[in-house]
Amino acid sequence: MPEGAPILKEKGNVLFKAGKMADAAQLYAKAEKADQNDPVYPSNLSAALFEVGDYAGCVNAVLRSWKLLRSRLDKKPDLILRLSIRLAKALCHGFRSGAISADAVHANPSTSSNVASTEELAHVWQEWKQMRPELADREAKARASLANFSRLPILIKNLDPTREYYSIGQDEFINILEGWGPSEPFPMKLDALPVSRLSSLAFFYGGVGDARHTYATVVGLHRAFRALSKPKQTRFRAHITLNDVHPAVLARDLCILMLLNELIESKNSTEAQIEIKAALMYTFAGVVMPSYCYDRLHRVIRDLHARLSETPVRLPAWLHVVSDSIPVLLETIDYWALRINKPTWRTLQEHSNMSHREQRRSSEASVLPGMAPGFANMIAGREDAQRASISKTLTSLSDSQLREMQFVPPGTSMKDAREFIKDNHDMLVDFMLERMRDGDNASLEEEWYDEIKVFLPPPELRKRHPGFEDAFKRMKKGDELSDATRNKLDDHIEKEWKTNVTLFDLKNCDPRWGWGNDNGYPLLRLDVFAPIGMVEQFNNHLHLGGKAPKEAEDRAFRSCAVFFDAVADAIKGLSGRLTLEILVGGLSEELAKMKFGADQARPSEFPREFTRMWLSNVPDYVHGPMNMALYVVPSLQNEPEAAAACNCLLNTGAWNNDDEFTHNYTLLHPDDISRYLGCRIVRKEAIMDIFSLAPLSLPRPLAGLASREELVAWLTRILLNTLVPGRGKPRPHNVRMPHSVSTLFRLLIHLHRVGFPGHWLSEFVGRVLSGSLVTDIAPYRALYPIPLSDFTRRVPRRRVRLDPWQAEFENIVAVGYYGFPFPVSLPPDFAREASDIGVYEAVVHETRIFKNASMFDDSPFEPISNLLFYRANPSNIIQSIPSVLEGRATPAPGTFFILTTQEFMDYRTRIRWRMSKRRVEKMKEEKWSMVAFRTDTNDQATIPVPVSKWVYMGSGDA
Incomplete structure (x- = not known):
């Protein structure tokens, strides 16, 4: 027998009091269906629907209850009062969130009554009265408001705006179709995608640096394109955005891209090709370069100035520079073209090649003081795992493998060899572990570089360099170079070689600004063969142009020539199907503008959502995973292959574990990220590997989100830690927490999109703006990182003073007022425009x-x-x-x-x-x-x- 309306209502009441609003709503709806004459049932339903954020459903239920009440003799004034208050609130929230249209408001009947007014009733209807003028142009006002809001500063600023300039990268090359590098596979099979998806491939590189990953991805895209069927090739389109906050980084990338364009256009001239490839190699990885390479680079720099100064800008069809980026790019290009004067002898005096072993030991030494105990344990654990792997390998070598080991003398019997391994096991493990870390012995060209400090030109061009061939032959024989030979080489290099000007920027090398060596030069103690080794690794992985042996005399040139040939071929092969976009600006700032329609400088057909995004270690500087969840993940396409990833390089030794890394920035345990921020963690191993987030379909079911109490506690913790922050340790363990108050309001907008009811968020903002926030949460005031134990720390409840930040709250709310997807109750003296x-x-x-x-x-x-x-x-x-x-x-x-x-x-x-x-x-x-x-x-x-x-x-x- 079906349950009657009263029983259904009582069961619904139990669920409502237990906070299970969605379940309660289902029972109230059944009760209303069972008895369609009692106004209580739709009234109950309206209350439950309001609590779950279904404001349109709430309004409809209120109106059904109201219709029934009007026909009754017993008007139930208390019920009318509750319905009137609820209706005003639902109208405000539904209209602001877009759930209720202006047409729907005009279509509904009046609900005026003679019920006695209360302070709450007057207040909520006054709010709706103030909102009604927005009915006419709500969408336009919201768009304009959010566009202005997206331009607000996101991050707390440095006292000095000078930025570090990292010209030459040190990461392994990433073809983003394959994942996040050789050891982090996350394959994306283009041939398995629907045809419709092939025309919307979009990739974003934040903190693009020397663009190595972009070049690798272009090569990977070309290879994947060639494997597609003809119908799929016809639909193929790919867009790659190269983004960096430092204009000199992208100016340098532009120089290399234009050299690549010259390579594409000079396919019929062998000598020109060799010169261009040499110029590419020296610009990409060199400190100084031959004058003929410098001349090519300098012509490209001057040509770029001319191209970017024209209207419209004159660039290859596959290359686009966002118009807003041009002025700051031209500042650097002008500096390189006209004002830089860095003598070759002085540049080489400042420069030295750091071997891989030296770099590793220097890095380890710098990390040790102040290292987090947990990180030390991770290092030890990784070393133990490596030793165990080597030990297993040693004891399982076949006879043929054992004969090839260098510690086994020729003619030694296998029995004696195995006895030797057994007796010297620990020593051999130590030896092999050291070799594994430091790589193979230096190549011939590395030995040359340590002596002469320049990459060896290719054989075809070496005749232009007196004494080079003879000196190199002597070194191959193991002979020492005479003083006369050295002087001849030094004299030639000083007179005929030039400084790679792209290693310098306007301020980074200015002694007044504190970066570099305080002498007008950047830090030039580099492992110059690390990038060359990574080029080789990428070439070998894709079997590009055959394997260049490490002992080749022109190893650097041969590796780079093969690589840049592949990049040029890929750009040419993807003609009309590939766009590379140059975008100067902060990662968060540019993505915020894209999200809220404030990126008018970018063509309207350019993507605002991306298939994949690699951020390098930019999150180290911009609030880590929290910044990614707010600004990066919302810019991902909602597809299974979509993800964003980064690594941690700034402060690796600061962290005890990966959970602490995530918690410090988000103030959440990693397991709770989806419940609050509406995205999922793909990889959380930020400290030793990568950190990766992926989108979830939004909005999420309310039952799967944090409770209201949990949400308010978390938001309070974020607010208080923003207003009164902790302190960073000295480098290299310095944790940066730069999110400002404006980011809290961006978070509130995001949380509404995740699925949290607008009135939860609105009421929290109301308490903040009115200064009535009472809490038992206190800010973390010690040294970062914030331990996970702080999540449960509580103090006696008190009313916190927020009036010192009222002026900033007003700035933010006035700019974003019409764009907030929930009502914001303003103090009387606040601006709203x-x-x-x-x-x-x-x-x-x-x-x-x-x-x-x-x-x-x-x-x-x-x-x-x-x-x-x-x-x-x-x-x-x-x-x-x-x-x-x-x-x-x-x-x-x-x-x-x-x-x-x-x-x-x-x-x-x-x-x-x-x-x-x-x-x-x-x-x-x-x-x-x-x-x-x-x-x-x-x-x-x-x-x-x-x-x-x-x-x-x-x-x-x-």
């Missing part, structure tokens, strides 16, 4: 020069800058910020404000920031001032600048 926010700038002077020294914690190149606006003594305020957050009454609310982000920061020259125009006018009346300070040491970084010296630069919606 981006045009109410101004951009201001001040000339500043440092209190002292902060040094970039690894043994001290006052580097200006860390993301630790905040701005303080005040009327009282700034140093007293800076020191008291943690206690103010905890509720300290002084300084009084409204007497100081803090900004975690700025539009531009250089503590020696100028600072630019956003602030409400109204607030600034009030500050002028009260004679406020501004200083920059460090959040790690609480040091004041700039001399105070009075408000009278602030310059209005324009509106915040520009």
Whole structure:
């Protein structure tokens, strides 16, 4: 016998009280169906639907209940009151989220009644009244608001904006179709994809560096393309975006790409091809180069300047430079073309070749002090595994294999050889382990390089270099070079060879800025044959051009010539089907603009979602997996092959384990990532291998997400740790946590997309903006990384003071107000239009020069800058910020404000920031001032600048 409506309702009530709203809604719906005359049942259903975030369903249920109530004599005023409040809330949330259209609002009847008003009723209907003017142009306003929001600064800035310049990479080549490198397979079979997918292949390289992975992927794409059927080849299109925050990196890549274009166009001239390939090799991996290679490079640099200065830009059909990137690229190109003067002799004086063994030992020595105990255990565990593998190999060698071992003298019997292995087992394991780490003995060209400091030109061009052939022959015989021969070679190199100008950038090598050697030169102690070895490895993996023996006299040239020939052939073979896009900018910033439609400088047909993304170790600098989940994963196509991956290089020794790595940045256990952030971890072995995330279909079922209590606790932890952060250790264990307050609001938008109900998020924001947040969570104030144990740490509940950050909350909310997918209840004095926010700038002077020294914690190149606006003594305020957050009454609310982000920061020259125009006018009346300070040491970084010296630069919606 079917259950009656009252029983179904009671069962639903039990589930509702247990927090199982979706299950309760099902029972309430059955109750309404069983008794369609009682307004209580649709009312109950509306409550459950509201709680799960089904605002359109909630509105419809309220209206059904309302219709029944209007025909009854007993009006049930309490029920009417609840329905009216619920209807106003559902309308606000449904309209803001897009679940309820303007047409649906206009189509519904009025629900006015004579029920006695309450404060809550008046408040929620006032919110809906304020929102109704948006009905006419909701979508347009939301798009414009989100586009402006995406341009807000995401990361806390360094005091000094100068960036490190890494010109030559050290990673193994990655063909992204195969995975994340030789030891990290994640194959993507193009021939197995639906034909429709072959026209939307898009790959993104963040922190692209010397573009080695791009070149490898182009070769891989060409090979995969040739294996496709003709119908599939017809549909094939691939787009690769090369992104880096440093314009010199991409300017250097452009030079190599244009040299490749010359190679493509010079297929009928053997001598020209050899010269171009030599220029490619010396530009890609060399410190100095022959004058004829330099001439080719310099012509390319000048030609690039001309091409990028034209309107429209004149580039090969397969190459596109985003227009917004051109000005900063031209600054570097101009520097290389006109202003750089780096004598060859001085460059070589600064340069030395570091062998693989030296580099490994130097790296190990730098990591040891302050190394996390867990990381030390991982190193030991990996070494134990390697030793066990070698031991097993030694004891299982066949007779033929044993005869080939160099420690077995010719003619030795197998019995004696095996006895020798048994007696010297540990010594042999040590020997083989060392050989495995350090590689084979140096090649002939490496020995040449250690003496002469230049790669050997190819035989076809060697006659242009007096004395080279004779000297190399002597070295092959093992003869020492005479002083006269050395002088002849040195004289020739000094006069006829030139510095590889692409190793220098505008500021990185300026002695004033603290990077490089403080003498105008970058750090040039390099393992120059590491890139050559990786080129060889890639060539051999794909069987490109035969195997170049390591003992070849022109090993570097032969390997690079084969490789760049393959790249040129691939570009030519994919003509009309391949686009390489050059995009200068921060990874998070550029992806945010793509997501919210603010990347107007990119052609509309360019992809905004990507098949795969390799980020190098950029996440080390931009808040790790949390940044990936917010900005990278939403930019992936929702396909089984889609994923984004990175490695950890900046602070490898800082971590005890991979779980700690994930938790430090996300404040979540890895197992909970999908429950909160709506994506999945593919690989979490960031410390020793890679970290990889992949998308999930969104929105997720609410039952599979974190509970409301869990969500609010997590958001509170993120907020408090952003406002009052911990401290990083000295390099090389420095963990960077640069997410600013604006990132919290980006997270809230993302969480709505994941599937969390809008009213959960709206109410949390309301408590933050109103200063009514009460919590038992406290920020982590010790040295990073944040241990997993901090997740459960609690303190006595208290109301935290958030008024110091009200000005920044206002900046963010005013710019993004119409784009938030949930209502935001604003304090009475808050701006709600981006045009109410101004951009201001001040000339500043440092209190002292902060040094970039690894043994001290006052580097200006860390993301630790905040701005303080005040009327009282700034140093007293800076020191008291943690206690103010905890509720300290002084300084009084409204007497100081803090900004975690700025539009531009250089503590020696100028600072630019956003602030409400109204607030600034009030500050002028009260004679406020501004200083920059460090959040790690609480040091004041700039001399105070009075408000009278602030310059209005324009509106915040520009």
